[in-house]
């Protein structure tokens with residue numbers, strides 16, 4: 001196994017084994033990184049940490065190819081720090097982020113991916129400034145050192161944080177900018193309008209505007225949609241408009257060597273496709289039958 005590649009997928013965390021179960025799944029897919037939600041992404045119900053078998057999961061990690069710095073938490077997507085329209089939603093978002101940051105730290109995880117949010121009818125500038133305010137309040141309060149990785153979005157509806165310039169604006173204007181980074185999603189930037197095939201230029205641009213040291217996570221996804229579609233619909237590796245060769249370039253780019261690549265591609269017939277997709281990337285060989293034989297990994 002090529003352990004140089006830091007690659008994994010989104011993994012669900014469910015009972016009875018919770019975090020231990022997530023680690024087991026990631027190992028079974030032969031991953032060297034993975035990402036999980038600490039609870040349902042669409043609501044605020046959270047199981048108490050004592051129930052989540054964190055210690056057991058960390059113990060298993062120690063004897064695996066997955067380093068804890070390559071384990072990532074994804075914040076629930078109902079958090080909208082860019083909301084200036086409803087004060088109660090903004091407050092709820094800030095408080096929920098504080099609790100997620102604390103939960104992330106309890107796993108020993110150092111990075112959480114956060115969607116920058118949506119400005120609703122208020123306009124981008126107000127949204128971005130509100131996001132900065134929300135991030136700063138949360139990082140004043142949480143008492144952790146967890147880095148918040150703002151994700152590049154597709155520009156669906158009134159989503160903010162779609163250009164490198166906007167993300168740089170947020171990072172540069174936060175008083176906790178040392179705790180902010182970026183998660184770049186290849187599907188999202190494609191759907192927004194970047195040409196994902198131009199890896200060299202994109203990284204140069206990212207470096208000039210934000211700084212490559214701030215690029216901390218890659219969401220490696222193909223896209224069902226065309227450039228500029230603003231859709232955000234993920235596709236399996238090599239089956240979408242970005243294509244296998246381009247995604248392979250991203251996976252093996254030397255400048256991104258230490259950045260975990262996380263697949264968030266759709267299940268095939270209810271089965272997680274990650275073991276086979278990662279195998280394709282490791283073998284540098286596209287499998288045109290991927291969607292026909294999901295049973296190979298259904299044992300996991």
Ligand SMILES: [Zn+2]
Nearest residue numbers: 074113115151
């Ligand atoms: Zn995301």
